Amino acid sequence: MSRLTPYNSKRDFAVTPEPPGRIAKRAGKKLRFVIQRHAATRLHFDLRLELDGVYKSWAVTKVPSLDPATKRLAVEVEDHPIDYGTFEGTIPQGEYGGGTVQLWDNGTWTPQGDNPQRDLARGSLKVCFDGKRMHGGWALIRLRDKDTGFRKQPRHNWLLIKETDEYAKPGEPDALASEVTSVKSGRTLEEIASRSRKVWHSNRSEKKEPEAKPRAAATRAKAPAKRKAPAAAKPAAKKKLRK
Ligand code: MN
Numbered sequence: 061m062s063r064l065t066p067y068n069s070k071r072d073f074a075v076t077p078e079p080p081g082r083i084a085k086r087a088g089k090k091l092r093f094v095i096q097r098h099a100a101t102r103l104h105f106d107l108r109l110e111l112d113g114v115y116k117s118w119a120v121t122k123v124p125s126l127d128p129a130t131k132r133l134a135v136e137v138e139d140h141p142i143d144y145g146t147f148e149g150t151i152p153q154g155e156y157g158g159g160t161v162q163l164w165d166n167g168t169w170t171p172q173g174d175n176p177q178r179d180l181a182r183g184s185l186k187v188c189f190d191g192k193r194m195h196g197g198w199a200l201i202r203l204r205d206k207d208t209g210f211r212k213q214p215r216h217n218w219l220l221i222k223e224t225d226e227y228a229k230p231g232e233p234d235a236l237a238s239e240v241t242s243v244k245s246g247r248t249l250e251e252i253a254s255r256s257r258k259v260w261h262s263n264r265s266e267k268k269e270p271e272a273k274p275r276a277a278a279t280r281a282k283a284p285a286k287r288k289a290p291a292a293a294k295p296a297a298k299k300k301l302r303k
Contacts, residue, residue: 062081062083064081064083066139068081070138075155076155076156083113091170091171093107093108093169095165095166096108097240097249104122105122106119109187115141115145118136118218118220120133123239125220126236127229127230127232127233128224128228132219133217133219134219137215147161149252162241164242165193165194166192167191170188171185171186171187186200187200197222197223199219202217203217
């Protein structure tokens with residue numbers, strides 16, 4: 061089983077514009093991170109840290125807090141493919157994670173320790189972000205499962221906490237809430253959603269289908285919608301889990 065099997069098995073790539081999961085090669089010396097603002101059933105922030113060819117991922121329930129005294133709940137979710145790091149668009153309603161996804165931050169991160177894999181397994185990872193909105197030291201601390209109803213909801217809960225440094229803003233937990241545009245396109249969630257509706261049928265890439273395209277070309281552009289998802293994502297094996 062690939063580390064991306066859970067990701068693939070939750071999604072129908074003939075329907076969702078999200079990318080199919082493949083393990084990526086490391087692109088550079090630095091590890092990437094991305095935060096996607098996701099207007100699903102509830103608005104949340106999906107934090108993704110590159111590690112070993114995938115994005116380790118958490119759904120943070122509120123905007124990351126710059127106040128070290130204000131901890132944010134970060135629910136561990138399935139590893140995501142590195143291709144996901146540039147995704148912005150609308151996942152159809154009824155699909156897993158249905159709603160609009162906005163690229164809210166991206167950049168690189170550095171583990172503060174020398175063994176981030178071990179630190180993750182132990183439930184205490186300290187990182188340094190070099191993003192557009194996220195800067196400096198942050199900690200991810202896993203809560204003890206017996207304290208968090210893990211058996212009812214089999215996902216580990218973590219806390220995302222700003223460390224005290226020159227980027228911290230004590231007493232201003234919601235300082236980043238005013239940042240509502242995409243770092244990729246400058247668009248608001250509403251603008252992404254309205255654009256996505258127009259190109260709904262075109263499957264994955266909004267960019268590949270300019271609005272004023274001749275009819276024949278537009279028809280051709282639909283063809284990739286039937287492209288096969290990776291073996292792990294065969295419909296028979298697919299389980300739709302809704303948020
Ligand atoms: Mn999400």
